[in-house]
Amino acid sequence: xxxxxxxxxxxxxxxxxxxxxxxxxxxxxxxxxxxxxxxxxxxxxxxxxxxxxxxxxxxxxxxxxxxxxxxxxxxxxxxxxxxxxxxxxxxxxxxxxxxxxxxxxxxxxxxxxxxxxxxxxxxxxxxxxxxxxxxxxxxxxxxxxxxxxxxxxxxxxxxxxxxxxxxxxxxxxxxxxxxxxxxxxxxxxxxxxxxxxxxxxxxxxxxxxxxxxxxxxxx
Amino acid sequence: xxxxxxxxxxxxxxxxxxxxxxxxxxxxxxxxxxxxxxxxxxxxxxxxxxxxxxxxxxxxxxxxxxxxxxxxxxxxxxxxxxxxxxxxxxxxxxxxxxxxxxxxxxxxxxxxxxxxxxxxxxxxxxxxxxxxxxxxxxxxxxxxxxxxxxxxxxxxxxxxxxxxxxxxxxxxxxxxxxxxxxxxxxxxxxxxxxxxxxxxxxxxxxxxxxxxxxxxxxx
DNA sequence: GTCTATAATGTGATAGAC
DNA sequence: GTCTATCACATTATAGAC
Numbered sequence: 257x258x259x260x261x262x263x264x265x266x267x268x269x270x271x272x273x274x275x276x277x278x279x280x281x282x283x284x285x286x287x288x289x290x291x292x293x294x295x296x297x298x299x300x301x302x303x304x305x306x307x308x309x310x311x312x313x314x315x316x317x318x319x320x321x322x323x324x325x326x327x328x329x330x331x332x333x334x335x336x337x338x339x340x341x342x343x344x345x346x347x348x349x350x351x352x353x354x355x356x357x358x359x360x361x362x363x364x365x366x367x368x369x370x371x372x373x374x375x376x377x378x379x380x381x382x383x384x385x386x387x388x389x390x391x392x393x394x395x396x397x398x399x400x401x402x403x404x405x406x407x408x409x410x411x412x413x414x415x416x417x418x419x420x421x422x423x424x425x426x427x428x429x430x431x432x433x434x435x436x437x438x439x440x441x442x443x444x445x446x447x448x449x450x451x452x453x454x455x456x457x458x459x460x461x462x463x464x465x466x467x468x469x470x471x472x473x474x475x
Numbered sequence: 476x477x478x479x480x481x482x483x484x485x486x487x488x489x490x491x492x493x494x495x496x497x498x499x500x501x502x503x504x505x506x507x508x509x510x511x512x513x514x515x516x517x518x519x520x521x522x523x524x525x526x527x528x529x530x531x532x533x534x535x536x537x538x539x540x541x542x543x544x545x546x547x548x549x550x551x552x553x554x555x556x557x558x559x560x561x562x563x564x565x566x567x568x569x570x571x572x573x574x575x576x577x578x579x580x581x582x583x584x585x586x587x588x589x590x591x592x593x594x595x596x597x598x599x600x601x602x603x604x605x606x607x608x609x610x611x612x613x614x615x616x617x618x619x620x621x622x623x624x625x626x627x628x629x630x631x632x633x634x635x636x637x638x639x640x641x642x643x644x645x646x647x648x649x650x651x652x653x654x655x656x657x658x659x660x661x662x663x664x665x666x667x668x669x670x671x672x673x674x675x676x677x678x679x680x681x682x683x684x685x686x687x688x689x690x691x692x693x694x
Numbered sequence: 695g696t697c698t699a700t701a702a703t704g705t706g707a708t709a710g711a712c
Numbered sequence: 713g714t715c716t717a718t719c720a721c722a723t724t725a726t727a728g729a730c
Contacts, residue, residue: 291713307610309528313706324706326714334706388610391526417667427678430661431654435686438653439646448636459646467654467686510695531723544726545696553724 292330294320299337300385308338308389335396342393345382348375353411360418362468365429370473372436373460377453380440387437432464439463511549513539518556519604527557527608554615561612564601567594572630579637581687584648588655589692592679595659596672602659651683658682 298319302311313334317324331337356368376383386393386409394407412433416426439460443450461473517538521530532553536543550556575587595602605612609628631652635645658679662669680692 306614307528309526310611310614312704314704322713323715325708325716328707329713391607392529395525395529413664414666416661417664423670423674424678424682426661427654427658427675427682430657431682431686434653434657435646435650438649442635442645442649445632445636447633451642455642456646459643463643463646463650463686466688467650467682469685532725533723541695542697543724544698547725548695 291320291322291326295327295330295337296341300341300381303338303341303389304381304385308392335400338389338393338396339400341382342386342397344379345386346397348379349407349409349412356415360415360420362425362429362470365432366464366468366470369432369436369464370461372433373439373457373464376436376440377443377457380443383437383440384444387441428468432467435464435467436460510539510541510545514546514549514556515560519560519600522557522560522608523600523604527611554619557608557612557615558619560601561605561616563598564605565616567598568628568631575634579634579639581644581648581689584651585683585687585689588651588683589680591652591655592658592676592683595655596662596676599659599662602656603663606656606660647687651686654683654686655679 295316299311299316302316302319313324313327316337317327320327327337331340352368352372355371356364390409394409397407413430416430421429439456443453443456458473465472514535518530518535521535521538532543532546535556536546539546546556550559571587571591574590575583605628613628632649635649640648658675662672662675677692684691
């Protein structure tokens with residue numbers, strides 16, 4: 257059975273659902289990068305909704321309105337799609353580690369959180385995708401990078417394993433990170449109106465300070 | 476190709492890896508419930524390690540030392556396995572909602588968190604499994620229970636959608652829940668020694684109070 | 695209770711025409 | 713850049729012998 261025969265009439269028109277107004281007909285050479293971006297958009301939606309593993313290429317292709325084979329023109333593999341989406345977050349985490357440097361303890365941790373809160377608004381949806389597919393993404397990118405554990409997320413937790421830290425400090429540091437992440441998820445909760453990003457960020461900054469028991473933000 | 480031919484010598488002995496000392500030989504009728512429990516143990520390990528979706532029945536059967544068909548004697552389906560594992564957590568969440576009742580606001584929320592912290596120690600591994608497979612488990616059990624969204628986890632978030640709550644309250648309530656969950660994950664961080672459960676619980680109780688800005692625990 | 699063998703289906707991925 | 717058609721493979725699940 258051909259690719260989309262189950263869901264599309266054999267010779268029918270291409271644009272389904274009216275999800276998009278086409279400037280020029282599909283199949284005669286689309287604008288550069290346009291389809292690629294739509295694939296990423298659709299994939300992000302599905303990965304967030306139902307997870308990376310449960311989302312098939314057939315499903316992505318269907319929603320975009322192309323065949324699976326077209327996906328393989330734009331991306332080398334399914335993993336390539338999720339890797340491309342995750343890249344900004346990955347780089348963000350990576351440079352966050354660089355910021356943290358070798359210092360430990362709540363002080364530099366707070367700086368890191370402030371910076372993370374700032375970045376979060378711009379990438380909240382990608383962060384959410386990572387949060388909901390952390391294990392899957394972790395394994396994908398462990399398979400690529402040969403090494404055992406290069407995911408920055410894990411590095412954060414390794415920081416907390418520092419024996420110089422008390423249990424109380426560990427709980428509050430890990431907890432404050434969780435607060436920030438939950439704040440990002442809260443911002444995109446369906447059914448509730450999205451809060452003002454600046455107000456949310458300010459609220460988060462105060463909240464993590466309460467949890468880490470340090471002074472209020474300087475700004 | 477027969478089931479385990481790739482990993483087990485055709486006529487070889489049954490017990491592999493010496494993972495378990497057998498009182499009496501396998502295949503002559505095992506002790507009631509023994510294999511079933513081992514299946515659950517192995518499945519829990521794998522679901523936590525690499526996720527529900529990426530774990531196949533073949534893999535579970537291999538580690539247990541039986542064939543896939545044997546799994547189907549003990550469980551109706553793969554979903555049945557994960558549902559059985561998730562059941563205690565599900566019931567816990569459910570009764571937590573009953574405890575919360577109709578009241579909103581940080582007051583009853585704190586009571587709920589105290590209770591959750593208490594329960595967490597006894598079920599930390601199952602909670603971790605849920606946390607890492609929330610989307611998968613959610614969909615599995617939505618498929619069973621016909622209804623659209625009966626998962627208690629979602630109900631917690633619906634509480635936070637109450638328009639009577641300020642953004643600050645929402646952030647702190649969602650955040651405090653995240654702190655408790657992260658505390659459970661912290662307790663089982665590989666590589667670091669497991670903290671004393673009672674001490675961890677006490678630390679969490681104080682931490683969530685700092686975040687919710689209420690007094691210290693009465694106990 | 696466990697096995698062998700197989701069914702039924704879906705998946706990621708590729709070849710080659712247009 | 714997208715299509716049709718197909719491949720090779722893994723998966724969940726079942727049937728029936730022992």
